[in-house]
Amino acid sequence: MIPVTCFPGQKIAVLGLGRSGLATARALKAGGAEPILWDDSAEAREKAQTEGFICQDLSRNGAMDGITALITSPGIPHLYPEPNRVIAAALALGIPVDNDIGLFFRSFATQDWEAYDTPPRVIAVTGSNGKSTTTALIHHILEAAGRPTQVAGNIGRGALDIDPGIDGEVIVLELSSYQTELARALTPDIAVFTNLSPDHLDRHHGMGGYFAAKRRLFAEGGPDRAVIGVDEVEGQFMANQLAEGAEDDRVIRISSGQKLEGFGWSVFARKGFLSEWRKGRQMASIDLRSVPGLPGAHNHQNACAAYAAVRSLGIGPKVIEAAFHSFAGLPHRSQLVGERGGVRFINDSKATNVDSAAKALQAFPRIRWIAGGLGKDGGIKGLVPHLGAVSKAYLIGHSARDFALELGSTPYEICNTMARAVAMAAAEAESGEVVLLAPAAASFDQYPNFERRGDDFCAQVQAVLAG
Incomplete structure (x- = not known):
C-alpha cells in the first residue's frame, strides 16, 4: 500500500x-x-x-x-x-x-528514496486500444531484464494498492481517459500514447474532449520521455507540440506501417519487422512475425510502444527481443486458446468495438469469425473493408440479425449462442484457418462483461478439443 x-x-x-x-x-x-x-x-x-x-x-x-x-x-x-x-x-x-491516480503521484515518492542508488520510476500508458497489452508487455520485459517492477492502474491492482517503491524499481501504470482527465497530479517519468479512435464520447462530450483527457498525461504531466503513436493526426499533433524539433529525442515517435527515419528517435514496424532509428541511423531490428503472443499489425504497434519505453530505461534490444518471444499475451486479447488439425482458436473478446475488431480481422489470413452481442451505434458497417479474410461469420447475441444485414457477400450463420457458434465454426474450419472471437459489440446482452464472454468461448473451445 x-x-x-x-x-x-x-x-x-x-x-x-x-x-x-x-x-x-x-x-x-x-x-x-x-x-x-x-x-x-x-x-x-x-x-x-x-x-x-x-x-x-x-x-x-x-x-x-x-x-x-x-x-x-x-x-x-x-x-x-x-x-x-x-x-x-x-x-x-x-x-x-x-482520484486515486492523482493521490498516487502525490504520495509515491518518499524520503526513503534519498538512500537509493536508483530512484523508482513510473511509466504511464494511455491510448484507445492496446493499453493493456502494452502495459503488460513492458512489465514482462522489465521482469525478463531482472528489474524490480509492479503493474497497476486500469489493469491489475489499484495504483495505491501496490507496495512502496524500492531501489531501481519501475512501476507500470495503465491509465484510462477517465483516470487522466481528473487526476490533479500527473508526473510520470515516461508516458506512452498508443493511438486514438472514437470511444467514451458521451463521457468526454466528443472526440475533442476525449483527446484532451489523454493529452493531459503529457501536457500537464511533463514526462522526461514521451512515446507517441503517430498513426493518427492527434498523435502527430501531440508529438509536434512536445518536441522542440524533429531531432528532439525526448519524444520517441512510434508507428505500425509508417517508416519514420527523419526524427531524433523513432521505432516503427513494417511488414512484420520492428526497427529502431536514432539520429538518422538504424540501431536495431526485430522480426516480429514469429512472435506468437503478438500477432497482427495492432500488436506490432504495441511492441513498438513497449520497446521504446524500455529502451528509454537502457534495456538492450537483444533482451527485449527474447522477452517478446516469451510473452504469452493477455487473456481475451488475441489469446491463443488451442489448436487442432491446423486450426487455431483465438479469443479476442476485448474487441468490443469496430476499430478493435478491425485490427483483429487484419491479423490473420483465413478466418472463421464469431461476432455479435449488444451492438453499438453504427453497427459493423465500418468492418466491411476488412472482411476479405473471413471465410464465414458465426453471429451470436442480441445484434446477430442486424449484423447479418451488414455483411454484404460474406457467408454467415445466425448461431445465437456461443456454444453453437464455436461448434459450427470448429466443424467447418479447415487447416490453416483461425476461429476468431472478435465480437465488435458489448457483452451485456448475454454476459456481465467481456471477460465472462471470453471465458465461455475458451470453455466451448476446450470442449471441442476434448471431444
Whole structure:
C-alpha cells in the first residue's frame, strides 16, 4: 500500500467503493486521514463497513460539511454527460475533486528514496486500444531484464494498492481517459500514447474532449520521455507540440506501417519487422512475425510502444527481443486458446468495438469469425473493408440479425449462442484457418462483461478439443 500522507487528521470523502475506491480509503487511513465513504450499492457499503470504515450518504444536505477533498472512482461522471450529484455538490462548495491516480503521484515518492542508488520510476500508458497489452508487455520485459517492477492502474491492482517503491524499481501504470482527465497530479517519468479512435464520447462530450483527457498525461504531466503513436493526426499533433524539433529525442515517435527515419528517435514496424532509428541511423531490428503472443499489425504497434519505453530505461534490444518471444499475451486479447488439425482458436473478446475488431480481422489470413452481442451505434458497417479474410461469420447475441444485414457477400450463420457458434465454426474450419472471437459489440446482452464472454468461448473451445 502507498500511504496518502497529505491529509493528516482531515476528513476526506471517497465516492465509489470498487477496487480503486477501497484501496484509496485504506491508503488515506494509513496516512492519517479520516475517510468518509459512500457507494450506492448496499453490498459495497457493507464490505467497507466490515473493514471499520464509516459510510455516509454524501448526497444528503450537510454531508459535505468539514470535508477537505472528494476522491472519486473513475467510472463516476464528473462533467459529462452530467456530474454525479455528490461531485456536483463538491464543485459548488469548492471542495477539490481528485482520484486515486492523482493521490498516487502525490504520495509515491518518499524520503526513503534519498538512500537509493536508483530512484523508482513510473511509466504511464494511455491510448484507445492496446493499453493493456502494452502495459503488460513492458512489465514482462522489465521482469525478463531482472528489474524490480509492479503493474497497476486500469489493469491489475489499484495504483495505491501496490507496495512502496524500492531501489531501481519501475512501476507500470495503465491509465484510462477517465483516470487522466481528473487526476490533479500527473508526473510520470515516461508516458506512452498508443493511438486514438472514437470511444467514451458521451463521457468526454466528443472526440475533442476525449483527446484532451489523454493529452493531459503529457501536457500537464511533463514526462522526461514521451512515446507517441503517430498513426493518427492527434498523435502527430501531440508529438509536434512536445518536441522542440524533429531531432528532439525526448519524444520517441512510434508507428505500425509508417517508416519514420527523419526524427531524433523513432521505432516503427513494417511488414512484420520492428526497427529502431536514432539520429538518422538504424540501431536495431526485430522480426516480429514469429512472435506468437503478438500477432497482427495492432500488436506490432504495441511492441513498438513497449520497446521504446524500455529502451528509454537502457534495456538492450537483444533482451527485449527474447522477452517478446516469451510473452504469452493477455487473456481475451488475441489469446491463443488451442489448436487442432491446423486450426487455431483465438479469443479476442476485448474487441468490443469496430476499430478493435478491425485490427483483429487484419491479423490473420483465413478466418472463421464469431461476432455479435449488444451492438453499438453504427453497427459493423465500418468492418466491411476488412472482411476479405473471413471465410464465414458465426453471429451470436442480441445484434446477430442486424449484423447479418451488414455483411454484404460474406457467408454467415445466425448461431445465437456461443456454444453453437464455436461448434459450427470448429466443424467447418479447415487447416490453416483461425476461429476468431472478435465480437465488435458489448457483452451485456448475454454476459456481465467481456471477460465472462471470453471465458465461455475458451470453455466451448476446450470442449471441442476434448471431444
